[in-house]
Amino acid sequence: xxxxxxxxxxxxxxxxxxxxxxxxxxxxxxxxxxxxxxxxxxxxxxxxxxxxxxxxxxxxxxxxxxxxxxxxxxxxxxxxxxxxxxxxxxxxxxxxxxxxxxxxxxxxxxxxxxxxxxxxxxxxxxxxxxxxxxxxxxxxxxxxxxxxxxxxxxxxxxxxxxxxxxxxxxxxxxxxxxxxxxxxxxxxxxxxxxxxxxxxxxxxxxxxxxxxxxxxxxxxxxxx
Amino acid sequence: xxxxxxxxxxxxxxxxxxxxxxxxxxxxxxxxxxxxxxxxxxxxxxxxxxxxxxxxxxxxxxxxxxxxxxxxxxxxxxxxxxxxxxxxxxxxxxxxxxxxxxxxxxxxxxxxxxxxxxxxxxxxxxxxxxxxxxxxxxxxxxxxxxxxxxxxxxxxxxxxxxxxxxxxxxxxxxxxxxxxxxxxxxxxxxxxxxxxxxxxxxxxxxxxxxxxxxxxxxxxxxxxxxxxxxxxxxxxxxxxxxxxxxxxxxxxxxxxxxxxxxxxxxxxxxxxxxxxxxxxxxxxxxxxxxxxxxxxxxxxxxxxxxxxxxxxxxxxxxxxxxxxxxxxxxxxxxx
Numbered sequence: 001x002x003x004x005x006x007x008x009x010x011x012x013x014x015x016x017x018x019x020x021x022x023x024x025x026x027x028x029x030x031x032x033x034x035x036x037x038x039x040x041x042x043x044x045x046x047x048x049x050x051x052x053x054x055x056x057x058x059x060x061x062x063x064x065x066x067x068x069x070x071x072x073x074x075x076x077x078x079x080x081x082x083x084x085x086x087x088x089x090x091x092x093x094x095x096x097x098x099x100x101x102x103x104x105x106x107x108x109x110x111x112x113x114x115x116x117x118x119x120x121x122x123x124x125x126x127x128x129x130x131x132x133x134x135x136x137x138x139x140x141x142x143x144x145x146x147x148x149x150x151x152x153x154x155x156x157x158x159x160x161x162x163x164x165x166x167x168x169x170x171x172x173x174x175x176x177x178x179x180x181x182x183x184x185x186x187x188x189x190x191x192x193x194x195x196x197x198x199x200x201x202x203x204x205x206x207x208x209x210x211x212x213x214x215x216x217x218x219x220x221x222x223x224x
Numbered sequence: 225x226x227x228x229x230x231x232x233x234x235x236x237x238x239x240x241x242x243x244x245x246x247x248x249x250x251x252x253x254x255x256x257x258x259x260x261x262x263x264x265x266x267x268x269x270x271x272x273x274x275x276x277x278x279x280x281x282x283x284x285x286x287x288x289x290x291x292x293x294x295x296x297x298x299x300x301x302x303x304x305x306x307x308x309x310x311x312x313x314x315x316x317x318x319x320x321x322x323x324x325x326x327x328x329x330x331x332x333x334x335x336x337x338x339x340x341x342x343x344x345x346x347x348x349x350x351x352x353x354x355x356x357x358x359x360x361x362x363x364x365x366x367x368x369x370x371x372x373x374x375x376x377x378x379x380x381x382x383x384x385x386x387x388x389x390x391x392x393x394x395x396x397x398x399x400x401x402x403x404x405x406x407x408x409x410x411x412x413x414x415x416x417x418x419x420x421x422x423x424x425x426x427x428x429x430x431x432x433x434x435x436x437x438x439x440x441x442x443x444x445x446x447x448x449x450x451x452x453x454x455x456x457x458x459x460x461x462x463x464x465x466x467x468x469x470x471x472x473x474x475x476x477x478x479x480x481x482x483x484x485x486x487x488x489x490x491x492x493x494x495x496x497x498x499x500x501x502x503x504x505x506x507x508x509x510x511x512x513x514x515x516x517x518x519x520x521x522x523x524x525x526x527x528x529x530x531x532x533x534x535x536x537x538x539x540x541x542x543x544x545x546x547x548x549x550x551x552x553x554x555x556x557x558x559x
Contacts, residue, residue: 059470059552080474087472098467098556112471158471 004071006166006198007033007056012065014051014221025051027221028065035165038192038199040212048221049202053170056200057090058082070165087116091159095171097151099143105154106139109161116162126161132194133157133187149180156187160197167191169201173208185211226442226528227501228518232508233434235517241420246363248311249388250397252419253285253404254412258386266290266375266383273387279404281396286310287384288364289374291349299328299348300365301374307364310390314368318342319357325373328353331361337509349377442531451539454486458543465547466555475548482544483537490536494529 009031016023026048033039043049054060055067058074067074070089077085086092099108110120122130130136133153143151152172159167169188173181189211192199201212209215217224244252253276255267266289273285286309289301304321307313314321317332319342328346330338335358340346344355353369375381391397397415404413458465465478505518 054553057470059556083469083472083474085472086470092470094470094556098463098470100464100467111468115468115472115474115477 003035005032005068006035006037006070007031007200008066008068009052009056010066012052012055012067013063014048014055014060015063025221026055026063029218029221029223031216031223033198033200035198036192036196038189038201038211038213039216040201040203040209040214041216041218042203042206042209043218044204047218049204049218050170051221052218053168053200053202056166057092057168058085088162089165091162091164091167093152093155093159093167093169093172095174097143097148097155097175099151099154099158101143104140104142105135105146105150108143108154109139109158112158112161118162122161126157129160129191129195130157132190147180148176149183152176152180152184153187156184156191160191160195165198167197167199169199171203172201173203173205181205181208225445225497226439226531227497227521227524228504229438230521230524230528231501231505231518232516234521235519238519239517242362243364243366244420245416246311247388247416248363248390249286250391250394250416251389251401251404252412252414252416253387253389253408254414255385256410256412258412266378266380266385268384268387270375270382270384272384276387276389276404279400279407281391281393281400282389283392284309284390285387287371287387289371289378289380289383290365290385291374291378293348293367297367298365299367299369299374301371302364302368303371310388311363314357314359314363316357316359319355321357322368322370323356324354325370326352326354327356328367328369329357329359330355330368331359331363331366333361334366349374351377439531447535447539451542453489454482454536454540455543455546457485458482458547462550462555462558465550466552466558469550469552470556478547479544482540482547486536486540487533490533491529493536494525494532497528497532498525 009029012026012029012031013024014026016025029048029052031052041049041052051060055062055074056069058069058077062075065075069085072085072089074082074085092098099105100111103111109122113120127136130139133156135150135153135157138146138150138154143154146154152175156167156169156172159169172188173184176184185208188199188201191197192213199212201208203209253272268287270287273287276282276285284306286303286306290298291301292298304313314329316329318335319329322329328348330340330346334340335355340355340358342355342358346353346355348367375383389400391400397417401413401415401418404411468478468481501518501520505520508516508518
């Protein structure tokens, strides 16, 4: 018997209301991502990929359809359960890094451990991830003292610290130069291979998408 | 602000009480309708002390006249011979008693604060006075001149502001007061103990109301300031709150952070406020010497801190609830 998908999306729609106008951001998306897969969702601006990212991350409620994350039905979840999902099941990497500016790199990671109700020490396997990301000597620095590439590596470490089932990355190289972009993408690929981490990456960049095992294209709120 | 105003109120009243006690009388006899903290007129006849001395147990009675000056100062017209009979007189640290009509004596505190020396000229009630003596503080008044001279200068010939009465035995003070209250109906007659106990904020009606209004204003101003500060802090941290929510931060956690920050702010503000009261003490001593006296009222430290904390926490509720209700994706895109 085959294992159930890590992410299973069926007939997903999302409609926004802008004044009297209805905007159909997603028009019936079906998607399956298996455990350990590294999938890139590619599409132009307005294709609905960011909306899909927000729904899969439990940040925005869907209009209709079903989404199962690691076997849990997102549509039936309350706000508190979605908060819990973000704490335990999903890790995020954002385009703008979204590190807390007043905390050091280390504390940015530890606060996520604290929120997740975990011991705020780094175990040997996480130390290995930090070493892999090449930021062990930058942990005491505040984000403003780090380069964009370093900030994104800290953000990746933060996304992985609670060992989430899924890592969602929204344009992780969107703010980086080509050299740093390549380095970060290699790291993400490496983490996927070494840890068997399921990764869903949103990008509009075909080069970035080429690092993924599978590329899913979106246009006008649909997968094509 | 609260601590400074309370300190000034306490300081002024305590100084008044100390000087009243220093007079050494057993009974204080004051005109009808007079306030506990000051005398602004001289409506009593100077024949009354002589009449009072015929009362049972009364051994001596002495009248003085009080003339308010600018600000919080006042000068007292006194007959030094009578004052000497009442309590042995002033203890002079420099110079000596009033001899000529233009002579003035001041207490040590006033001389120090105004940087006065013997022989200096003081212009008070449009009259030049020559400083002839500096006496130990804590008796009767800070500035004293001859009674008859002050009465003449202010058009109050034969009038007194207050009368101090000495009785044969302090134990007889209360019965004498009771008898005088019957005979001199409407006059404010107190044993000295009774009077000094009245010199507290809760017993001075107008001052109590004033302090109440000031505290009310301070609470409202503090509330608005903290409310606006917290509201701004939440707005400025919209993205940070979004990040915390995105990584699984619960509403309780975010409120907890806001409230702890508010509490810390209120406690630090209170500590700074307490330190500032020492600054205002210094400022009053140097900017308006020998006028307002500000005491450090330790009992009010926890009260003022409590007001600050409650005001701050109430002020954090609205922005706190706003932060909780904020949409994560909107918060994350906030610039």
